[in-house]
Amino acid sequence: MLRRSIYKTPAQLRAMVEPGLITAAALDAVRALVAPGVTTGALDAAAxxxxxxxxxxxxxxxxxxYRHTICASVNEQVVHGIPGDRMLExxxxxxxxxxxxxxxWNGDSAFTVVVPDPSRPELVAQRERLSEVTRGSLWxxxxxxxxxxHLGQVGAAIQDYIEANAPEGGYGILRDYVGHGIGRKMHESPSIFNYRTPEPGAEVRPGLAVAIEPxxxxxxxxxxxxxxxxxVSTLDGSSGSHWEHSVAVHDQGVWVLTAPDxxxxxxxxxxxxxxxxA
Incomplete structure (x- = not known):
């Protein structure tokens, strides 16, 4: 049985631009609504x-x-949270x-935001730092x-950034959930780990489209x-953060499909x- 190549043609990569932009627009709609008292179900409807x-x-x-448009994960929930009646606090x-x-063709992206709380500045600062370090590691x-x-260099760069920017005591990087290829399906080969691995991983060359998501x-x-x-929630109850973008590698360089610029x-x-x- 023939296996589909993980590498795409220039025309196929171009076809992935629009679903990426639509995904970005949906996340923008959600981001604009995040506030105390808003339900995760309302965020789902906006997306x-x-x-x-x-x-x-x-x-x-x-x-x-799964019958929802988004996953909404709050506090100790890291990924795959189901939207519904829960009100943001x-x-x-x-x-x-x-x-x-x-x-x-598919797009896939994620962001993290902290709901403002003037009464608990230390908690907000801790959570904002977690989000910013995760976002920085994505980039x-x-x-x-x-x-x-090879893709193993991507995972090493993510881990290096997190270790260099985390507070004393460090952060944990999920091992059981990783990034992936994207194209005709939302989840395709290859896997993109968010940490160093002994194997080099798939070759990085034009035609590769991946969703990187620390x-x-x-x-x-x-x-x-x-x-x-x-x-998916943390065993110790600690806060989680998830950032993601879909990215294409082509003859001229890279292009983040889920970012308008x-x-x-x-x-x-x-x-x-x-x-x-092109």
Missing amino acids: SEAIVSRGARSNFQLVRG PGDIVSIDCGAEYKG AGIAALASAS MVVAGDQATFTEDDDWT GGAAELARFGVTPQPI
């Missing part, structure tokens, strides 16, 4: 409207057994993951992808799946200039 209004559909709803750290399918990984020969916690990396069979603003500090897919 759904943004995706459907542009002629796309939620690829999360294509996952067997001041000080909550919230990770939103979302994806869109458009004309048979460090994307920057590494621009010059890497998942970082303030305490120990051990997690469990809650009774809903989806939500291709990642230019964030990659500048790493000395990387993304190039549009």
Whole structure:
């Protein structure tokens, strides 16, 4: 049986630009609503409207057994949280993951935000630092992808960034959940680890499209799946953060498919200039 190559043609990469932008628009709609008293279900509805209004559909709803547009993970929940009646509270750290399918191609992205709480500045500061370090590690990984020969260098760059910027005591990096290839399906080969591995990983060359997604916690990396069979939470109750972007490697460089500017603003500090897919 023939296996589909993990590398895509330039035309296929171009076809992935629009679903990436639709995914970004859905996350923007969610971000604008995050506030105390807003339910995670309302965030889900906003993402759904943004995706459907542009002629796309939620690829999360294509996952067997899952009927929502986003995953909304709060506080000790790291990933795969199910949106519903839960109201956001001041000080909550919230990770939103979302994806869109458009004309048979997929986008996948995630961000973390801390709900303001003037009464608990220390908690907010701790959670904002966790989010910022996770976000920074994502961009460090994307920057590494621009010059890497193999995907293992991406995971090493993510871990290095986290270790260099975490507070004393360090952060935990989830081992059981990793990034992935993306294209005709939301989850494809190869895996992209968020830490150093002994194996070099898949070759980085034009045609590669991947979703890089560090998942970082303030305490120990051990997690469990809650009774809903989806939500992944920390065993020690520590806060989690999740950031993700879909990225294409092509003849001229890299392009972040789920960022309207291709990642230019964030990659500048790493000395990387993304190039549009020709």
